[in-house]
Amino acid sequence: MKNHQHYMEIAILAAKEAKKEHGIAIGAVIVNETGDVIASSGSLAGPTSDPTAHAEVNCIRIAAENIDSPDLKSCTLYSTLESCHMCLSAAAWAKIPEIYFGAYKKDVSDRFFDIKGQYSSEDEARKMNLRDGETMHVQGGILERECAELLSE
Ligand SMILES: [Zn+2]
Numbered sequence: 001m002k003n004h005q006h007y008m009e010i011a012i013l014a015a016k017e018a019k020k021e022h023g024i025a026i027g028a029v030i031v032n033e034t035g036d037v038i039a040s041s042g043s044l045a046g047p048t049s050d051p052t053a054h055a056e057v058n059c060i061r062i063a064a065e066n067i068d069s070p071d072l073k074s075c076t077l078y079s080t081l082e083s084c085h086m087c088l089s090a091a092a093w094a095k096i097p098e099i100y101f102g103a104y105k106k107d108v109s110d111r112f113f114d115i116k117g118q119y120s121s122e123d124e125a126r127k128m129n130l131r132d133g134e135t136m137h138v139q140g141g142i143l144e145r146e147c148a149e150l151l152s153e
Helices: 004-020 055-067 085-093 121-125 144-150
Strands: 024-031 037-043 076-081 098-103 137-139
Touching: 004 024, 004 037, 004 055, 004 076, 004 098, 004 144, 024 055, 037 055, 055 076, 055 085, 076 144, 085 121, 098 121, 098 144, 121 137
Parallel strands: 076 098, 098 137
Antiparallel strands: 024 037, 024 076
């Protein structure tokens, strides 16, 4: 049983680090089947001028490179903020079956999202195709208040 709060705390550290480097305080980590953190990153869209450099996408790239495979089906993704459509899709392409996040879209400013109004990555995850007959499970609310506060300063 993975300790979700423990990994979220590491994602929060990545978010704080990213903010220091003129990024946005959003962080993510990817954990392998033995519980090792194999990727950690903040959102770097601003400093790298790459609008796709979200924390989750950065982690997927780092993790895939670390294990030398695009298949992350034994991994779990943690993110301080609910994943946008792009990151949810990137996780599906990487076959990541489980995502845990901190703050919900409703907890933060709309400017952090690509979609207007109501959005639930927990619901969207049920539609994602991991191509192995697997379903994606997404659950938010892990250290929700701490993760939301990162973006309220
Ligand atoms: Zn994203």
